[in-house]
Amino acid sequence: MFNVVLYEPEIPQNTGNIARLCAATGCRLHLIGPLGFSLQNRYLKRAGLDYWDMVDVYYYDCFDDLKAKHSKGRFFYVTTKGKRFYTYFDYEPGDFFVFGSETKGLPEKLLADNSELCVRIPMVPAARCLNLSNSVAIIVYAALSKQKFRGLS
Template sequence: MFNIVLVEPEIPYNTGNIARTCAATGSTLHLVKPLGFSTEDKYLKRAGLDYWDKVRVIYHENFQELREKYPEGRFFYLSTKGKRYYHEVSYKPGDFLVFGKETQGLPQELLEANKEFTFRIPMLPQIRSLNLSNTVAIVVYEALRQLQFPDFV
């Protein structure tokens, strides 16, 4: 359905939870190295429960490799630095939803180069950010809502 891209994720629990969301939504999970954990991590596996065999996971050495592999892809970047809100996008199946690492988000140069494709989730001003796995779930389910949850029960 969608392509969920995690750029240099650091926390195995979050990636495991996101893998579970990918399984539930038919989305592909793209992991951009370096990862802040081993893919054999017990916490990663526990967070993903028994859904790992239902998730397509693709590894990329860096973000440039990912972009070169999918030159026609529509990429949307999620960041607290976005000027527009995530629900203002008209999502289509196959879109790439790109999220940064937990401690720093996406690289500034990537955001600068993609300002018109960078979006945010509204929050109270005193809050720095949402949890990564919660952010992914919010955005992917908004995209699915726009498509009227095709093939979902």
């Protein structure tokens, strides 16, 4: 239904949790390298539990490879620097939600080139950011709610 993109993720437990979320919601998971861990990492496997065979995972060496393969896709960039709340847009099946690494976020140039498609999750001003897997869950379920949770029970 939707596409979750993790740009250079660093923490295997977060990626495992997100894989499990993708499996439970029918989302595809796209991983942009370099990854901050091995795909054989036991924490990654443990966090994803026995859901790994239920999720479609795709790997790319760089973001440009993903964009080239899905040139007609609609991409939203989730960042604390977004001008609009994530609830602003009407999401459609096939949309891509791009999340940055846990410590660096998304590259400034990527955000500048796509400023109108940058969305944020509101927080109190003193908070730096939410956990990556929590952020993905918020965005995915908001998008699914716009689709009236079609295909889910």
